[in-house]
Amino acid sequence: MKGKLKDYIYRPEYECLSRSEMENLQSERLKKTVKYVYENCKPYRAKMDEFKIKPSDIKSVSDLCKLPFTVKHDLRAAYPFGFYSAPSSEIVEVHASSGTTGKLTVVGYTQNDIDVWAEVAARSLAMAGVTKDSLVHVAYGYGLFTGGLGAHYGAQKIGASTVPASAGNTIRQLTLLRDFGATHLCCTPSYAIFLGTEIQKAGMDIKDFNLMGGAFGAEPWTYPMREELERLLNIDALDIYGLSEISGPGVAMECMQKNGSHVQEDHFIPEIIDPETLEPLPFGSEGELVFTTITKTGQPLIRYRTRDLCTLTGGKCACGRTTVKMSKVKGRSDDMLIIRGVNVFPSQIEAAIMNVSGVSPHYMIYVDRINNLDVMEIDIELAGNMTPDRVSDIESIKKKVETEVNSYIGLSAKIKLCESGSIQRSEGKAVRVIDRRDK
Amino acid sequence: MLVKQLSVFMENRPGRLYKLTHALGQEGIDFVTLSIADTKDFGIVRFIARDNEKAYEILKNAGFTVGITELIGVEVGDRPNALAEVVALMEEANMNIEYLYSFVLTNHNTAKILMRVEDTDRAVQLLESKGIKLLSEKIL
Numbered sequence: 001m002k003g004k005l006k007d008y009i010y011r012p013e014y015e016c017l018s019r020s021e022m023e024n025l026q027s028e029r030l031k032k033t034v035k036y037v038y039e040n041c042k043p044y045r046a047k048m049d050e051f052k053i054k055p056s057d058i059k060s061v062s063d064l065c066k067l068p069f070t071v072k073h074d075l076r077a078a079y080p081f082g083f084y085s086a087p088s089s090e091i092v093e094v095h096a097s098s099g100t101t102g103k104l105t106v107v108g109y110t111q112n113d114i115d116v117w118a119e120v121a122a123r124s125l126a127m128a129g130v131t132k133d134s135l136v137h138v139a140y141g142y143g144l145f146t147g148g149l150g151a152h153y154g155a156q157k158i159g160a161s162t163v164p165a166s167a168g169n170t171i172r173q174l175t176l177l178r179d180f181g182a183t184h185l186c187c188t189p190s191y192a193i194f195l196g197t198e199i200q201k202a203g204m205d206i207k208d209f210n211l212m213g214g215a216f217g218a219e220p221w222t223y224p225m226r227e228e229l230e231r232l233l234n235i236d237a238l239d240i241y242g243l244s245e246i247s248g249p250g251v252a253m254e255c256m257q258k259n260g261s262h263v264q265e266d267h268f269i270p271e272i273i274d275p276e277t278l279e280p281l282p283f284g285s286e287g288e289l290v291f292t293t294i295t296k297t298g299q300p301l302i303r304y305r306t307r308d309l310c311t312l313t314g315g316k317c318a319c320g321r322t323t324v325k326m327s328k329v330k331g332r333s334d335d336m337l338i339i340r341g342v343n344v345f346p347s348q349i350e351a352a353i354m355n356v357s358g359v360s361p362h363y364m365i366y367v368d369r370i371n372n373l374d375v376m377e378i379d380i381e382l383a384g385n386m387t388p389d390r391v392s393d394i395e396s397i398k399k400k401v402e403t404e405v406n407s408y409i410g411l412s413a414k415i416k417l418c419e420s421g422s423i424q425r426s427e428g429k430a431v432r433v434i435d436r437r438d439k
Numbered sequence: 440m441l442v443k444q445l446s447v448f449m450e451n452r453p454g455r456l457y458k459l460t461h462a463l464g465q466e467g468i469d470f471v472t473l474s475i476a477d478t479k480d481f482g483i484v485r486f487i488a489r490d491n492e493k494a495y496e497i498l499k500n501a502g503f504t505v506g507i508t509e510l511i512g513v514e515v516g517d518r519p520n521a522l523a524e525v526v527a528l529m530e531e532a533n534m535n536i537e538y539l540y541s542f543v544l545t546n547h548n549t550a551k552i553l554m555r556v557e558d559t560d561r562a563v564q565l566l567e568s569k570g571i572k573l574l575s576e577k578i579l
Contacts, residue, residue, distance in 0.1 A: 387506025388448035388483055389555070390537060391476050416480060419450050421502040 002234050005129030005183075005213040007256035007319055010122055010158075014266045015321045019314070022322070026269055027060035029294035034058045034067070037300050040085040043078055044302065061269060064292060065280050070304045072105055075245065080106045086298045096144045097244045098343050098409065104144075107244050110298040114153065117247045120264040121154025124253030127262070127319075128213040128238050130184055132159035135210075137177055139187035139195075140218065140341075141167040146248030147218050147341065151186035151240075154250060160184075167191070170198050178209050185214035186249075188341040189221040189229055189237070193372035196232025206234055215240040217249055218341035219374075220329045222438050226258070228372070239328065245304055246291045252326050257318050260325030267295045270324055271303070272312050275333035286311045288333045289326065307334045335433060337367060339374045344409050346432045349378060352408035358386050358397040362423045365413075369437040376413040378405065384420040440563060440573040441509040442553060443491050444472075447484045448504040451477065459484060462501045468494045472553070474540050487553075491576075511562055512574030513552045517543055522552060525571065532565050534558065 009015050017025065035055040037044040048054070051068050058066065075083050083106075084091065092111050096104035109117065130136055136155035140147030148166055155162040165176055167187070173195060177185065185192060192214065199206055211233055217240035229237045241261050242249035251268055252261035263270045272287040273280050281287045289306045308329045316322050337344045346365060353363055363380040380401060388394060394417065401415045424431075449455045456475075463470075473486040488494040491507070498505040515521035522541065529536060539554035551574060556562045566573060 382448050382504050384502070384504050386504065387446060387508060388504050389444075389446035389485065389506060389508040391478060391483060394448065394481065394483070395478070417448075417450075419448060419455070419502075420504050422450065 001212055002230055002236055005236055005256070007127050007129060008131075009320055010126035011119070012320075014264075015123065015262070015323055017266075017322060019322070022265060023061050025266055026294060029266070030061055030064065030269065030292065031055070031058055033292070033294045033296075033300050034302065036297070037085050037302060041083065041300075043074060043083060044085075047074075064269065064271065064303070067292075067302050069278065069290065070301050072245070072305075072307075075105050076103050079103055081108060083299050084108050085300055086110050091298055093149075094144075095146050095149075095244045095248070097146075098345070098348065105245060108298045110296075113247070113296045113298045116267055116295050117150060117250065118153035118157040120247060120267055121150050121250035122157035123154075123264060124215060124240055124250040125151070125154045125158060125160070125184070125186075127253050127255045128184060128215050128236070129256075130155060130158050130160050130213075134158070134160040134183045135163065135180055136160045136184045136186060137163045137165055137173075137180070137182035139165050139167060139173055139185065139191060140249075145218075145341075146242065146244040147186075147188075150242060150248035150250055151215065155184075155186075170195060171202055174199060174202050174204060177211065178204060181210040183210055183212050185211060185216075185233070185235070186240075187214075187216065188218050189216040189225055189239075190219065190340065190369070190372050190374055192216055192237065193225065193229050193232060196229065197372065199232075206232075209233075211235045213238065215249070215253065217241055219338040222328075224438065225372075241326065241329070243306060243308075245301060246293055246306075247296070251291070255317060255319040255321060260313060260317075260327055262317070262321050262323040262325055263312075265323050268293055270312055270326065272310070273305075275305075275307075275309075283312050283314050283324075286330065289329075305333075307332050307336060309333055337365075337433060337435065339367060339376055339411055342409065342411050344376075344411065348408045349405055349413075350432075352404040353378075353380060353401060355404050356397065356400045358383050358393075359401060359417070360384065360420060362420075362425070363432065364423050365433045367433065367435045367437060374437065376411065377416060378413050379416045379418050379423060381418050381420045381423050440567075440575050441559070442487065442512040442574055442576050444485055444487050444508050444510050444553070445491060445494055445498070446506050446508055447486075447498060449475075449482045449484055451479070451481050455482075456484065458501075459498070459503065462497055462503075463488070463494055466493070466497050468497065472540070472542055476538065508555065509559065510553045510555050511559060511566070513554075513566065514549045514572050514574055515552060517548050517550045521550065525552060525566075528565065528569055528571070529556070529562065532561075534562055534565070 091108040093109040142148030238254040241252040252263040269292040271290040275288040360381040469489040471487040541552045
């Protein structure tokens with residue numbers, strides 16, 4: 001029930017440090033990490049040599065801005081395991097997320113990294129009031145995507161009963177939630193809202209549920225969506241943030257103040273930069289979020305550009321924590337879309353379309369939120385040189401586009417074939433995506 | 440001994456058919472036949488014009504996705520069961536008809552049947568061997 005959960009601080013010795021204590025800790029850990037990657041990760045050594053920076057140049061967090069950035073492309077160039085700092089024998093788990101051209105972005109975790117991840121996920125779930133008496137229902141997908149296992153590790157670290165429901169099969173999800181008396185739900189916010197709208201249709205009553213809260217993330221969501229979600233499920237709904245490159249869900253999490261997400265700064269140092277000039281920006285300015293991991297050993301990342309646009313704020317929060325807070329993500333500094341929690345780049349869709357004969361490379365991607373679910377439609381022109389005589393020929397082209405897109409991005413999209421010349425040609429930078437979801 | 444037909448892909452939305460017919464009409468193109476196969480999202484306009492080549496050029500230049508298909512044309516008496524007799528021949532030979540339409544020209548007492556089949560060559564052989572009169576483009 002809404003208003004029932006108690007936000008508590010899981011690790012006050014790290015979450016409530018004074019600014020100078022936090023900076024001292026970060027400086028120690030940063031120095032160690034920079035030395036470690038320089039000695040163990042070839043791409044980093046090359047990059048630092050190129051920038052003429054030695055590990056000894058980094059003495060504190062204020063030297064962070066001397067270090068070069070890391071971007072998704074760097075990870076892809078080292079595909080699959082070239083960005084490891086640890087020897088492969090120390091890697092115990094591998095996750096991957098979609099890259100811009102169909103090649104995956106791979107992240108290897110040592111046991112230490114899994115422990116760090118479980119720790120930050122546990123701190124996050126504590127903000128949603130998860131204790132060892134809770135029952136946490138995880139409806140994020142389990143697999144290469146970090147959502148499922150991240151929430152799982154956090155809930156288990158706290159000692160809560162963890163139900164690895166994974167994604168899909170809405171009726172079964174609702175039955176499990178009700179019959180097991182789940183106190184917490186973890187999934188994407190749009191799926192949570194969908195579950196909420198399906199309760200009545202399934203002939204169930206929200207009064208028979210024991211839910212009080214949840215951690216919802218993997219896609220941006222708005223404050224009106226929170227109100228809707230909280231009303232439908234009668235819970236407190238909090239925003240959890242993460243990305244596999246840095247760790248997974250739990251890099252930051254909203255406390256019950258519901259006005260920003262606490263970054264687990266003793267593990268991940270956040271910065272905001274101007275995505276054009278790459279200059280660091282002060283607290284309160286909107287820019288691109290950048291993270292440096294300072295406790296990981298498998299694949300630590302230095303100044304990794306998330307491409308997420310947001311603001312950071314300092315100061316003590318009413319919840320008692322002193323860690324820096326990030327605002328909701330307001331957009332991207334690249335053209336990545338997040339659809340039903342899945343990262344999608346228009347270039348992947350273009351690559352998929354190019355595999356199909358009978359269509360032209362002129363397309364437009366429309367993203368809508370219909371009944372709280374993300375829906376993608378791709379309008380694409382039929383090739384001008386085909387003979388459009390048989391209905392079955394045209395339908396099989398449409399089917400092929402559907403299949404290719406699905407295999408490239410792992411999501412289904414509605415395909416609409418259009419007359420040649422009907423899709424607007426842009427002057428200058430091509431507009432390929434029209435995102436009509438509320439921001 | 441085949442009849443040429445033009446096929447045009449068309450999105451299923453208002454104004455599209457007008458654009459096509461107007462483009463041809465203002466250039467003096469006369470339709471002999473016209474039919475539309477429709478699905479939820481798109482349609483295929485199939486037609487034969489008095490001057491197919493000119494119609495093709497006009498549509499190509501106007502940016503339409505247009506192609507030329509060859510159909511089998513048969514002339515039968517304008518009387519009950521005439522169509523069934525032709526279809527029966529095809530069925531006996533286990534030949535699939537993909538689509539078919541027919542029309543009657545004024546001042547004629549025959550009906551013309553146009554069809555697209557899976558294997559055009561085999562169908563032509565079969566119908567000729569059964570003494571069926573096949574149409575050529577000129578006869579239209």
